[in-house]
Amino acid sequence: MQTSLLDELSERAPDARILTDPDVTASHSHDWWPRLLMRRRAGWIPDPPEAVVVPATREEVATTLEWAAKHGVAIVPFGAGTGVCGGAAPVAGAVTVDLKRLNAIGDLDEYSGIIDVEPGVFGQSLEDHLNHRGWTLGHFPSSIHCSTIGGFLAIRSAGQASTGYGKLADMVVGLEVVLPDGRVMRTRVTPSSASGPDLASLFLGSEGTTGIITRAWLRVRPLPEAVLDHGYLVPDLGTGIGVLRDVMHGDLHPAVLRLYDETDTAVVFGSQGLEVPAGCLVIVGCEGSEDVVRLTQERVAGIVQSHGGEDLGAEPGRHWREHRHSVSYRFADYMKPGGDFGDALTLDTIEVATVWSNLLPLYTSMKTAMSDHVDLVLAHISHCYPAGASIYFTVGAINDGDEDQALERYDAVWDAAMRSCLDAGGTISHHHGVGLARAPYLAAELGETGFDVLWRLRAALDPDGRMNPGKLGLPGGTRART
Amino acid sequence: MPERDQVQAARHGSYCPKMCNFACPVTVATGRDDAMPWSFHRTLVDLVDGALVPGRAAHQRLSACSGCLACQVPCEFDQDVPDQVRHGRTMLAEAGAPLPAAEDAVAAVADGRSPFGHAPIPEVTDGGAGTAVLAGCREESEVSEAAVALLRAGGVAADLVAPPGCCGAALDDLGAREAGEQARERLGETLEGYDRVLLLDPHCLPAAQEASLGDVVHVIDELVALLEDGDLIFGASDPEPITYHDPCLLARRDAVIDGPRRLLRAAGATLTEPEHSGATTACSGGGLALELVDAAAADATAARRRGELEAAAAQTVTACAGAQQILAGEHLMTYLLERLEERR
Numbered sequence: 063m064q065t066s067l068l069d070e071l072s073e074r075a076p077d078a079r080i081l082t083d084p085d086v087t088a089s090h091s092h093d094w095w096p097r098l099l100m101r102r103r104a105g106w107i108p109d110p111p112e113a114v115v116v117p118a119t120r121e122e123v124a125t126t127l128e129w130a131a132k133h134g135v136a137i138v139p140f141g142a143g144t145g146v147c148g149g150a151a152p153v154a155g156a157v158t159v160d161l162k163r164l165n166a167i168g169d170l171d172e173y174s175g176i177i178d179v180e181p182g183v184f185g186q187s188l189e190d191h192l193n194h195r196g197w198t199l200g201h202f203p204s205s206i207h208c209s210t211i212g213g214f215l216a217i218r219s220a221g222q223a224s225t226g227y228g229k230l231a232d233m234v235v236g237l238e239v240v241l242p243d244g245r246v247m248r249t250r251v252t253p254s255s256a257s258g259p260d261l262a263s264l265f266l267g268s269e270g271t272t273g274i275i276t277r278a279w280l281r282v283r284p285l286p287e288a289v290l291d292h293g294y295l296v297p298d299l300g301t302g303i304g305v306l307r308d309v310m311h312g313d314l315h316p317a318v319l320r321l322y323d324e325t326d327t328a329v330v331f332g333s334q335g336l337e338v339p340a341g342c343l344v345i346v347g348c349e350g351s352e353d354v355v356r357l358t359q360e361r362v363a364g365i366v367q368s369h370g371g372e373d374l375g376a377e378p379g380r381h382w383r384e385h386r387h388s389v390s391y392r393f394a395d396y397m398k399p400g401g402d403f404g405d406a407l408t409l410d411t412i413e414v415a416t417v418w419s420n421l422l423p424l425y426t427s428m429k430t431a432m433s434d435h436v437d438l439v440l441a442h443i444s445h446c447y448p449a450g451a452s453i454y455f456t457v458g459a460i461n462d463g464d465e466d467q468a469l470e471r472y473d474a475v476w477d478a479a480m481r482s483c484l485d486a487g488g489t490i491s492h493h494h495g496v497g498l499a500r501a502p503y504l505a506a507e508l509g510e511t512g513f514d515v516l517w518r519l520r521a522a523l524d525p526d527g528r529m530n531p532g533k534l535g536l537p538g539g540t541r542a543r544t
Numbered sequence: 545m546p547e548r549d550q551v552q553a554a555r556h557g558s559y560c561p562k563m564c565n566f567a568c569p570v571t572v573a574t575g576r577d578d579a580m581p582w583s584f585h586r587t588l589v590d591l592v593d594g595a596l597v598p599g600r601a602a603h604q605r606l607s608a609c610s611g612c613l614a615c616q617v618p619c620e621f622d623q624d625v626p627d628q629v630r631h632g633r634t635m636l637a638e639a640g641a642p643l644p645a646a647e648d649a650v651a652a653v654a655d656g657r658s659p660f661g662h663a664p665i666p667e668v669t670d671g672g673a674g675t676a677v678l679a680g681c682r683e684e685s686e687v688s689e690a691a692v693a694l695l696r697a698g699g700v701a702a703d704l705v706a707p708p709g710c711c712g713a714a715l716d717d718l719g720a721r722e723a724g725e726q727a728r729e730r731l732g733e734t735l736e737g738y739d740r741v742l743l744l745d746p747h748c749l750p751a752a753q754e755a756s757l758g759d760v761v762h763v764i765d766e767l768v769a770l771l772e773d774g775d776l777i778f779g780a781s782d783p784e785p786i787t788y789h790d791p792c793l794l795a796r797r798d799a800v801i802d803g804p805r806r807l808l809r810a811a812g813a814t815l816t817e818p819e820h821s822g823a824t825t826a827c828s829g830g831g832l833a834l835e836l837v838d839a840a841a842a843d844a845t846a847a848r849r850r851g852e853l854e855a856a857a858a859q860t861v862t863a864c865a866g867a868q869q870i871l872a873g874e875h876l877m878t879y880l881l882e883r884l885e886e887r888r
């Protein structure tokens with residue numbers, strides 16, 4: 063990139079940090095897409111971005127995008143770099159815009175239950191801030207300790223208590239976005255609206271392809287008076303799906319509702335040194351006022367019993383809550399060279415979703431397809447809705463130090479997962495987003511017309527295709543799709 | 545931690561999905577990618593692997609850590625990021641590219657000043673006392689004298705020892721290992737003849753433990769013991785709202801959390817806790833020589849913490865000279881020992 067271009071940006075946004083030394087920008091050279099980590103582990107040194115711009119204000123973001131539009135510079139938005147699909151991976155010739163300095167938490171409107179927050183705030187920092195004041199966002203993804211609010215919004219993230227609190231996008235009551243040409247759009251802060259299409263939805267899940275989110279107004283709730291976690295055992299996955307479906311249709315609103323398949327159940331019990339039971343584990347977490355929590359738990363217990371399930375008491379729920387982020391903290395134990403499963407482990411998670419009636423068929427067809435390529439496929443069902451739920455697969459393969467094989471199996475299992483999901487009628491992502499990992503498959507899910515709509519929407523806002531090119535499967539440049 | 549283990553730990557951390565981001569006060573305050581603990585893991589690995597050449601970029605990548613150990617609280621691997629930063633800075637020095645701040649600090653110490661530029665404070669000797677109160681290199685004489693007065697009121701005869709230069713901790717923080725070792729040797733000579741060493745500055749603990757042949761404890765622990773034994777009594781006074789800022793190392797490394805609060809309550813304070821306190825206290829930005837290496841990061845970290853303390857709407861007290869000085873400003877920040885002595 064020409065130095066004169068960056069000098070011009072520096073003059074126009076003097077307080078923005080502009081980093082160009084490749085030894086310094088190296089930390090932006092990949093996000094947390096396991097494929098990139100596996101390649102790094104194999105000795106590949108990822109190219110850092112051409113430059114990293116670190117604005118501190120919305121105005122500096124706007125100036126940066128206006129400058130980029132003027133000079134045809136591609137832009138890659140970047141939060142904490144913890145996305146798992148390559149959405150923040152650098153693009154050749156592009157400038158990465160790091161948003162972590164936009165890290166202010168605004169006033170808490172306690173009467174309406176709304177907090178406004180900038181995109182660079184870490185999820186747990188916001189939750190701590192709210193908890194200190196007696197409130198909660200209710201968004202608890204396993205990445206809450208490391209990821210930013212902007213990143214969550216950009217991929218339509220879901221937390222572990224989304225069954226009760228909803229996905230983060232459901233909590234948005236107002237949004238401010240800098241458009242690709244540098245103009246600023248702010249939606250009215252309102253609980254709901256019928257004033258035409260919801261413009262905020264053009265940016266939630268857009269992964270930065272339509273603009274950069276610079277502020278969000280999120281609805282929050284008072285901290286729950288009581289939290290009650292419980293565990294059950296059901297005979298098999300199909301029965302467990304019936305339990306979850308009946309709970310969701312029973313006018314009950316637990317915050318957490320999780321069902322582990324037989325393999326995942328074995329891992330949960332085995333890792334604690336406990337005898338592995340036959341069947342599938344169900345975890346139910348209720349949050350709210352004492353009386354509602356008690357009643358919900360009783361009603362759920364009744365549903366489990368009617369399906370022939372067994373009450374395991376509070377311990378499985380307590381253990382889950384205490385260790386709910388542990389798998390993320392242990393990721394390095396598995397992924398690093400010489401990890402717990404030796405060198406060159408293939409490892410990733412793949413989350414999809416579908417309606418209740420299709421949940422078991424989707425699970426079965428995906429597990430069958432993926433099992434051809436890896437040693438281990440396990441899954442749990444969570445993030446439940448009245449109409450269906452998400453399936454969260456974990457896949458792993460031991461490769462005894464053969465990194466080429468690790469990558470081949472990685473690509474094969476992803477391709478098998480995506481194709482079988484599409485064939486079985488599921489959506490290929492529930493809450494990790496698309497990035498580069500799912501980019502080749504999004505058009506198949508949306509259909510030719512649907513993807514054309516997406517392409518045209520993006521083109522209307524970003525005719526040159528400069529915003530995060532390649533992500534979502536959207537090409538850079540002005541080339542029309544054929 | 546042995547050198548090889550530090551590198552192994554850093555290599556492990558370079559594959560961790562940055563889980564401690566939220567805990568790092570410098571990352572949260574500055575929004576800087578190079579302040580993330582994960583970035584320090586990567587930097588050390590890059591240095592060891594030869595992917596990062598010792599020089600300016602390496603200096604920058606090893607600058608924005610305050611050594612507060614906040615990242616260790618949630619970590620299931622028990623990472624010691626500050627130690628990895630020290631190790632990286634030492635590697636740079638040994639490669640002939642020391643941090644510029646390290647060279648300045650070594651020169652200051654050779655000149656009889658602290659690495660932070662402070663002149664030594666007057667010592668107070670009691671003639672034959674077996675206990676030394678060791679003043680840190682950022683200590684002010686009023687604080688040190690208050691400590692000696694409180695101890696004497698409790699029946700403990702103690703000398704105030706204020707050696708010029710540095711105990712070695714700040715020099716180690718900057719990667720000046722050889723100068724640090726020399727400083728510890730000098731400290732050992734200074735502390736010869738004392739059975740016990742009572743620390744004022746939490747940062748001096750490792751150096752004092754290495755240099756002293758006797759027991760080393762925080763002066764707060766000693767005062768709490770005197771309070772429990774009924775030897776330290778505070779006069780009656782009107783209740784006063786106080787917010788106590790937990791110094792990072794005192795709270796997280798040494799678990800001295802309840803003691804300062806007990807002393808303050810005994811002295812008539814009603815305590816108001818800030819958003820972050822105890823083992824999850826937020827950092828002042830005053831550790832690992834951050835103010836010398838990266839003043840902007842130190843200022844941003846301090847400003848964020850100052851905001852939290854001001855939101856608590858009470859007089860603020862702390863027990864670390866560095867924290868007191870960096871957090872001071874328009875907001876009144878008092879040293880715990882001075883406040884206690886006022887209330888005695």
